[in-house]
Amino acid sequence: MFRRISGSEVLAVRLGLKGRFVVFVSAIVVAFGVVLTALSVRAQNERLRHELEERGKLLTTVIAANTTDALAMLEVRDLRKLISEARDQENVLDAVAFDEDGRVLTDGTLVNSRRHSLVSEAVLRHVSSSQALLVEFDGDAMTVTKPVHLGSRLLGGVRLRYSLASLAEEQASLARRTAMVGAIFALMGVLAAALLTEAVTRPLNEVIRATRALSKGEPAPRLAVRTADEVGELAEAFNEMTRKLRDTTVSRDYLDRVLETMGECLVVTGPDGTITRVNPAVCKLSGVGEDELLGQNCRDLFRAPQGHVSLLDALGQDGSAHGLETELLARGGETVPVMVSVGAMEESAGRARSYVVVAADIGERLRIEQQKDEFITMVHHEVRAPLTAVRGAIGLLDGGVAGELGERGQELVEIALRNSERMERLVNDILVSRKLESGRMEFHYEKVELMSLVEQAIDGTSTYAAKFDVRFELSKGVPGAMVRVDPDRMIQVLTNVLSNAVRFSAPDDVVTVKGSRHDGMLRVAVSDAGPGISEDFRDHVFEAFARAEHDEWRHRSGTGLGMSISKAIIDELGGAIFFETELGVGTTFFVDIPESV
Numbered sequence: 205m206f207r208r209i210s211g212s213e214v215l216a217v218r219l220g221l222k223g224r225f226v227v228f229v230s231a232i233v234v235a236f237g238v239v240l241t242a243l244s245v246r247a248q249n250e251r252l253r254h255e256l257e258e259r260g261k262l263l264t265t266v267i268a269a270n271t272t273d274a275l276a277m278l279e280v281r282d283l284r285k286l287i288s289e290a291r292d293q294e295n296v297l298d299a300v301a302f303d304e305d306g307r308v309l310t311d312g313t314l315v316n317s318r319r320h321s322l323v324s325e326a327v328l329r330h331v332s333s334s335q336a337l338l339v340e341f342d343g344d345a346m347t348v349t350k351p352v353h354l355g356s357r358l359l360g361g362v363r364l365r366y367s368l369a370s371l372a373e374e375q376a377s378l379a380r381r382t383a384m385v386g387a388i389f390a391l392m393g394v395l396a397a398a399l400l401t402e403a404v405t406r407p408l409n410e411v412i413r414a415t416r417a418l419s420k421g422e423p424a425p426r427l428a429v430r431t432a433d434e435v436g437e438l439a440e441a442f443n444e445m446t447r448k449l450r451d452t453t454v455s456r457d458y459l460d461r462v463l464e465t466m467g468e469c470l471v472v473t474g475p476d477g478t479i480t481r482v483n484p485a486v487c488k489l490s491g492v493g494e495d496e497l498l499g500q501n502c503r504d505l506f507r508a509p510q511g512h513v514s515l516l517d518a519l520g521q522d523g524s525a526h527g528l529e530t531e532l533l534a535r536g537g538e539t540v541p542v543m544v545s546v547g548a549m550e551e552s553a554g555r556a557r558s559y560v561v562v563a564a565d566i567g568e569r570l571r572i573e574q575q576k577d578e579f580i581t582m583v584h585h586e587v588r589a590p591l592t593a594v595r596g597a598i599g600l601l602d603g604g605v606a607g608e609l610g611e612r613g614q615e616l617v618e619i620a621l622r623n624s625e626r627m628e629r630l631v632n633d634i635l636v637s638r639k640l641e642s643g644r645m646e647f648h649y650e651k652v653e654l655m656s657l658v659e660q661a662i663d664g665t666s667t668y669a670a671k672f673d674v675r676f677e678l679s680k681g682v683p684g685a686m687v688r689v690d691p692d693r694m695i696q697v698l699t700n701v702l703s704n705a706v707r708f709s710a711p712d713d714v715v716t717v718k719g720s721r722h723d724g725m726l727r728v729a730v731s732d733a734g735p736g737i738s739e740d741f742r743d744h745v746f747e748a749f750a751r752a753e754h755d756e757w758r759h760r761s762g763t764g765l766g767m768s769i770s771k772a773i774i775d776e777l778g779g780a781i782f783f784e785t786e787l788g789v790g791t792t793f794f795v796d797i798p799e800s801v
């Protein structure tokens with residue numbers, strides 16, 4: 205459909221803002237000038253006409269006064285002379301003197317062709333009734349009649365006809381001059397309008413140029429903010445806009461680069477799972493090109509996690525899922541084990557959501573896990589079983605099954621027994637640790653009294669404590685308070701904390717054990733007066749195989765597995781384990797467990 209464009213619209217399209225502004229301002233200036241000129245010409249004309257009129261009236265009055273005597277005496281010669289003189293005056297076309305009956309006595313010429321002709325009725329009527337001047341206009345001429353009286357007696361009158369042609373001439377020249385001045389003013393107005401427009405539109409043109417550059421993807425120049433008015437505000441707003449645009453462009457480039465270089469696979473899909481974007485990692489892992497992947501459904505790329513129809517089917521209420529283990533289907537029917545996280549992206553209101561799928565190749569991790577498991581199985585079969593046999597045999601020797609060993613023999617057997625026990629503990633710890641790590645450790649929950657578990661742990665450690673000449677002091681604090689735990693695992697944790705406290709105590713020291721309640725949790729605090737834990741080791745206490753390098757206490761460290769196992773168990777039981785320590789003063793370990801009511 206075409207729309208008819210009006211003339212003014214064509215003008216607007218062709219001229220642009222600047223042209224329109226100049227035309228508009230010029231039109232106003234010219235219109236103003238024309239009106240002003242017209243008014244001024246009119247005023248000047250009136251003034252000129254008035255002047256001429258006054259001059260005519262004055263001259264007529266003077267002539268009339270001069271002719272009084274001649275008229276009274278009917279001195280035609282004198283009268284003719286006077287009228288003749290009047291005729292010679294500037295602009296006078298004609299002059300006559302007439303008697304009281306309106307008869308023309310002289311027209312100033314010797315011939316006087318109008319002798320005895322009469323002035324018009326109207327003139328005669330005026331003369332006989334008034335002493336005032338009678339002024340008549342016709343065309344370019346003005347006739348002034350003045351009655352002449354002697355006292356109250358009417359003698360007649362004089363009648364002079366003036367040319368107004370000079371007035372027309374003067375008017376024309378005046379109009380020419382005024383028009384010229386008007387034209388100069390109009391020209392100056394247009395010039396001023398052009399300058400003004402230039403001043404107003406220059407910043408706008410700068411904005412246009414900068415916007416064009418921006419739209420072409422070129423760097424937009426920073427606009428100078430010269431004034432505090434709307435134009436200045438526009439420039440400021442433009443600068444702000446380009447800055448924000450630059451920021452988002454930079455962050456988008458940055459994001460693109462991150463996605464390009466990240467090792468994890470990133471897949472973006474539409475609401476129905478159609479793939480709309482992939483990063484190079486996806487192509488690398490699947491062996492499929494980007495072109496082929498785009499438009500496919502993510503069902504064809506990822507196997508559904510266990511118990512689900514598709515990957516997106518596994519999403520939670522909030523439209524996201526984390527740590528799903530599944531497989532990526534690579535070219536040639538191969539599968540790669542991956543750990544997947546999915547998040548929904550709610551786009552602007554009313555638009556369908558899309559999904560971001562991040563998948564990490566966990567093949568290597570699974571391989572290592574498998575190797576670990578193989579190693580653990582090997583430890584279990586090839587180390588633990590023979591070790592148990594060795595310890596049993598040594599235990600028998602120590603018990604005198606093979607007869608008296610002698611002092612030296614007994615000593616050696618005791619060393620062998622201690623070390624084999626230690627090795628057995630280590631192997632057991634490694635096995636437990638691995639079980640906890642892989643989530644295969646079974647927990648048998650029971651509701652038990654916490655303090656009775658603490659007592660059992662103290663009982664179990666008391667022989668060990670006696671070896672170090674260390675005593676336990678128990679303050680129950682929360683007798684009868686119940687917890688839901690696996691009692692064996694809980695005792696394992698408490699035993700580790702107690703044995704550590706004992707090991708880092710000096711002979712005759714007391715290890716205090718206190719039960720208390722904290723924010724719905726039951727707490728067991730085990731305090732010793734040992735050396736404390738050095739600052740740089742504090743962050744590593746709960747790491748596996750971490751042992752501080754205490755100079756004088758080094759021999760007291762074990763394998764460094766106890767705390768990592770304890771923490772894993774307490775986490776599983778829904779509690780917390782932490783400590784407070786001060787070098788040279790002592791250490792307190794806290795074990796918090798939710799109270800069961």
Ligand SMILES: Nc1ncnc2c1ncn2[C@@H]1O[C@H](COP(=O)(O)OP(=O)(O)OP(=O)(O)O)[C@@H](O)[C@H]1O
Binds near residue numbers: 708734735736766
């Ligand atoms: N009460 C304590 N005072 C000072 N240091 C301690 C205390 N408890 C633990 N530590 C430090 O934390 C380390 C880790 O403790 P953890 O129980 O894990 O290992 P371990 O007792 O050395 O060996 P394991 O318990 O496996 O036989 C200890 O080696 C020791 O350096």
Ligand SMILES: [Mg+2]
Binds near residue numbers: 700701703704762766
């Ligand atoms: Mg320990």
